Amino acid sequence: MKPKLNVYQDYKAMSLAAAERVMALLSKKPTAVICLPSGSTPLGMFEILVSANQKGMTDFSQCVFIGLDEWVGFGAEDDGGCRNLLNKDFLKPIGLREDQIVFFDGKAIDPEEECMRINKIVAGLGGLDLIILGVGMNGHLALNEPGTPWDSYAHVSELENVTKEVGQKYFKRPTVISQGITVGIRHIMEAKTAILMASGSAKAPVIQRALAFPVTTAFPATALQNHMNAEFLLDAEAAKGIEH
Numbered sequence: 001m002k003p004k005l006n007v008y009q010d011y012k013a014m015s016l017a018a019a020e021r022v023m024a025l026l027s028k029k030p031t032a033v034i035c036l037p038s039g040s041t042p043l044g045m046f047e048i049l050v051s052a053n054q055k056g057m058t059d060f061s062q063c064v065f066i067g068l069d070e071w072v073g074f075g076a077e078d079d080g081g082c083r084n085l086l087n088k089d090f091l092k093p094i095g096l097r098e099d100q101i102v103f104f105d106g107k108a109i110d111p112e113e114e115c116m117r118i119n120k121i122v123a124g125l126g127g128l129d130l131i132i133l134g135v136g137m138n139g140h141l142a143l144n145e146p147g148t149p150w151d152s153y154a155h156v157s158e159l160e161n162v163t164k165e166v167g168q169k170y171f172k173r174p175t176v177i178s179q180g181i182t183v184g185i186r187h188i189m190e191a192k193t194a195i196l197m198a199s200g201s202a203k204a205p206v207i208q209r210a211l212a213f214p215v216t217t218a219f220p221a222t223a224l225q226n227h228m229n230a231e232f233l234l235d236a237e238a239a240k241g242i243e244h
Ligand SMILES: N[C@@H]1[C@@H](O)[C@H](O)[C@@H](COP(=O)(O)O)O[C@@H]1O
Pocket: 037, 038, 039, 040, 041, 042, 068, 069, 133, 134, 135, 136, 141, 142, 143, 163, 167
């Protein structure tokens, strides 16, 4: 099934739509298993969710939060790490308890074992109810870089140069990042709902390829063309050049 396309006039409207998807799921299923990304794209959504939570409009007290990905070598205390940013922008402000949070430890001594730990937890929870994704400039979903097999669950990935370069924006000073630890394409494909968010003109060619390229592991975002229930939330700039 082709992903549903929803285009909003600006970043704020797109962020609101994404926040509404999370809130709608929580009101239908308070125990939902939700996997959310770090990165720049979801910041507006987090802001709306934090404020809705403060106003008592939504209740995160029973949900389970799964972290999408992490840089290998990074833990919660490390500036620029995914857990660090998510803690600051979302997990702490909404008061999620530690027992509700499942996150890759980028500092795990045995990263393969860490992947198995996450795979086991996600499987034990019955899979993901909702996964929200950003998209990388090379079409990566989470840190599933080009070439990742479609049947991958959690794994360690070798980052492409473009991911290392773009990733510098999360750090205060130049930082070496070389590998990621990430949920796999199969987690994404088995999620009951998958939402991809993209904003800004730099992402327009990425979105065009994600929708128009034949489904290929060379461009991971094309996987969503075969998802049973996928939706793209785009602002007008990211949607330039696509028919909707
Ligand atoms: N690890 C993250 C991904 O989880 C994120 O979704 C994507 C897009 O990031 P941004 O939203 O900053 O463009 O790339 C980053 O490298």
